[in-house]
Amino acid sequence: MRVLGVDPGLTRCGLGLVEGRHPRRLALVAVDVVRTQPDLDIGERLLRVERVVEEWLDEHAPDALALERVFSQHNVRTVMGTAQVSGVIVAAAARRGVPVALHTPSEVKAAVTGSGRADKQQVTAMVTRILSLPTKPRPADAADALALAICHLWRGPALARLEAAQAKAARRRAVHSAREHEAIGSGGVGRRWSG
């Protein structure tokens, strides 16, 4: 199984392809960081990242793409850019029928170091060890992308089942709340009569 890990970002987008199947040894296939200049137009930056991700998808034909789940807790401007990049990446994978899995940073850290609060050095050290690399992958975005791929290869099957169940429950809640909303919305007329 081949997994393309992507640490999404406009300025630096980490890409790491890992092959293997738990519990066998995992191997690095390719790793790189796409950079786009902040002085370029947002459209050009998104296209540049998209083009490279599409090349990787077409050349390496991964079985899955593991993407970092974006949160909006951080810097607003950065998060919006990162979410836009992630949208373009998800669409590129969907266009090719490659399943996309989202993993939170703490899930990834926990998967490779055993602690969800590990720092970047620890993650890089463990990625280097797990993939038996001769040197540490640089910059951190490259190591993070590889960590995402490792996380998915190790935790993917279990997480996918869990997430599918959670998403199903969330959709049921959404449908239920939409129905309730409709009921309340149209209830305005009803209330006149019940009073």
Place this chain on the structure above:
Amino acid sequence: MRVLGVDPGLTRCGLGLVEGRHPRRLALVAVDVVRTQPDLDIGERLLRVERVVEEWLDEHAPDALALERVFSQHNVRTVMGTAQVSGVIVAAAARRGVPVALHTPSEVKAAVTGSGRADKQQVTAMVTRILSLPTKPRPADAADALALAICHLWRGPALARLEAAQAKAARRRAVHSAREHEAIGSGGVGRRWSG
């Protein structure tokens, strides 16, 4: 000049095409709302919106695409989906060389109603009046998309100049802060010697 206004969203994405040149009368060319079911995969939802936006870009060949600027103040889950949609739309426009302009909700409201704090009813009423429509555009996402296009046609040229200047200043600040960051980063060694 033809402007495609887009009110981005995963569940409902409003599209409105308006033609005209200030101060001449503006005319509605087309308006629609793309809907995607919440029970679909995020990738499929993004592709569905992308496909429709691409059809509009190819069929109507607008001179510009006016998109609502996404903020992260609102509901986290909704905002991330909206930002992902907007990334896909910006990339689709960039692929065709169509310039993208971002307008905040209050800029749009101010452009069409005179007040940045106008409510949805007011915006819909003014869009209906400005475009001399026989009936109000429904749902609100359709009216919002048309309001975005009107805002761009009326305020676009001036705003574009202002935004270009602001973006340039922001990029300068970013480059400056990156340089400062590098200086501080490498300064760790320097400090040992200065002490």
